[in-house]
Amino acid sequence: MSNLQKEDFSKWYLQTIQQADLMSYSPVRGCIIFKPDGFELWEHIQEEFNKFLKAEGIRNAYFPMLIPYSFFAKESDHIEGFAPELPWVTKVGNEELEEPLALRPTSETMIGSAFSEWINSYRDLPYEINQWANVFRWEKKTLPFLRTSEFLWQEGHTAHADEEDARRRTMRVLEAYRDLAENFLAIPVYVGQKTPSERFAGAVDTYSIEAMMKDGKAVQAGTSHYMGTKFAEAFDIKYLNAENEHVFAHTTSWGISTRLIGALIMTHGDEQGLVFPPKVAPTQVVLMPVGPWKKNPAILEKLGAIKEELAAKNLRVRLDDSDNTPGFKFNEWELKGACLRIEVGPRDLENQHAMVKVRDLSEKVAVDFPELTDYVEEQLAQMQVRLLENARLRNKANEHLDINTLDELKQHIKTCQENNEPTGFVLIGWDGSEETEAKIKEETGFTTRNIPFEAPMEKAVDLVTGLPATQTVWIARAY
Structure with missing residues (x-):
């Protein structure tokens, strides 16, 4: 794939x-x-x-x-x-x-x-x-x-x-x-x-x-x-x-x-589309009737009651009762970044539970109706924290602290291109001159991002000249 x-x-x-x-x-x-x-x-x-x-x-x-x-x-x-x-x-x-x-x-x-x-x-x-x-x-x-x-x-x-x-x-x-x-x-x-x-x-x-x-x-x-x-x-x-x-x-x-x-x-975002932290997401919860729901009005009634209960908690909830197939709707709402999906069909109604799928997790979980609102709030809070932590881990994996010369930077870029990997953020020593900054940009496309308040380490030598560095700076390619 x-x-x-x-x-x-x-x-x-x-x-x-x-x-x-x-x-x-x-x-x-x-x-x-x-x-x-x-x-x-x-x-x-x-x-x-x-x-x-x-x-x-x-x-x-x-x-x-x-x-x-x-x-x-x-x-x-x-x-x-x-x-x-x-x-x-x-x-x-x-x-x-x-x-x-x-x-x-x-x-x-x-x-x-x-x-x-x-x-x-x-x-x-x-x-x-x-x-x-x-x-x-x-x-x-x-x-x-x-x-x-x-x-x-x-x-x-x-x-x-x-x-x-x-x-x-x-x-x-x-x-x-x-x-x-x-x-x-x-x-x-x-x-x-x-x-x-x-x-x-x-x-x-x-x-x-x-x-x-x-x-x-x-x-x-x-x-x-x-x-x-x-x-x-x-x-x-x-x-x-x-x-x-x-x-x-x-x-x-x-x-x-x-x-x-x-x-x-x-x-x-991922291959399925948008992933939004719950605090900013336009749709935090999407409700969906599944199975032959049109023959069973009680399903929409139940989803309507769930919607009211979640909306009362100031959650942004949408009910998708369109004629599209469940598969189409699942994909569409994943693409749009809805944080959490709740499905109710005839069997769920019998068992007095809903099936819940969180956008960034792979498993669907059965949750009893009385526990549903608390479960949703808890899952949204956990997702918010998880997305930040995952992004931090990814950043760490793409920070490069051991590149000390312009040739090493060029080799790093070449290796990343060959392996189709991100070039990430590179921590360098800088002598404070615009000439060295311009040379890095001209020869690699990297620009200085900022002089960090909390650098993971201090760099002693300027990347271009090899002379003593006056600053430790993050550089990267930028949008």
Whole structure:
């Protein structure tokens, strides 16, 4: 039996997300349509992260999509970083606009302008807001959810009285992202600081969570940036401090996007289709009548009662009473990533039990009706933990700590290609120069992911030059 996921991971991914009805392609190049299941995944991520925002007292706002050219020109690093990806509006009808307007790639400039008006005194600080929005980056190479010309995201923007407070916010959000990825999406991540060449355009420091997909490639799953006073100086975000002096605020920005959906699919999916952690799954439980159920109305009545009982526990339950064959329905709901299936037929009704199948386990289990609700809740909780643990074990198996030269890295890549195995994450020593970083990328396609806060070991020698290393860095091929 062929294993498409191992033979051609990208083909498996594209085939799965379309067959599972998460998205369809838009007539606009590089854009996708989120179908209800795909969008519901994003809704659950929003709901979960909004809990963190509310607990921190960070409120949601909304800013215009169109940003004047002059705003970008105020922060030269920023426009330079985004220039190749910016779509511009230059005409309305037949009339040329006085100033071109960009479709937002991110909102630092627009929000910086607003902050300069809203923040006047140290009493106004910290000023912290978030927006859920769409953004545009005209990508040359696209992949649904992971890299599209228009995507959805959350972007937080804050202003603080001093560096210490701003950095505290930057790191607190980074930890919230790690918690969201690992404890909600069951995606283990590597937490650390980006190298200068990989920093967000205009930031002083960028921190990230990096996820490893089943094919060994990396996905940057979230970033948090300490901006220093760069944007404050560009947009005149000043406040009157307690000593009656006008000083610049320290700002931060941070974001996660719908690429988390792509990471979710690539972390947990299997040959049968999607596998979703129960906390985020659009369908946690699917109920199915089996056997000659149409001749026995009591079967649907029982399933209706089970549905009510599970829904009362705030579980997302669907009843599939379509005319399709049981085999077709089993395959369809496995493909769509329903976490748990409950079957009831005439014999089950007689025996006062249901047959239960958990998506990531192979066995079906008979569960007595009175115990069913407790059993379902227990199995969903166990599945959530199991998916994270399985992903962690897979990551560990694809971490490479013993590669110390560029030649060894090239040999590793060659061996993986010959054996059709993931190249994974490689821990290297780095001398801190952009030249060595560029050489690794040019000769292997590997990029620095981040300088981990907790490296499994310290590397003493630079991978390229053999000179003493100043940093230990994760590198990988990335989406």
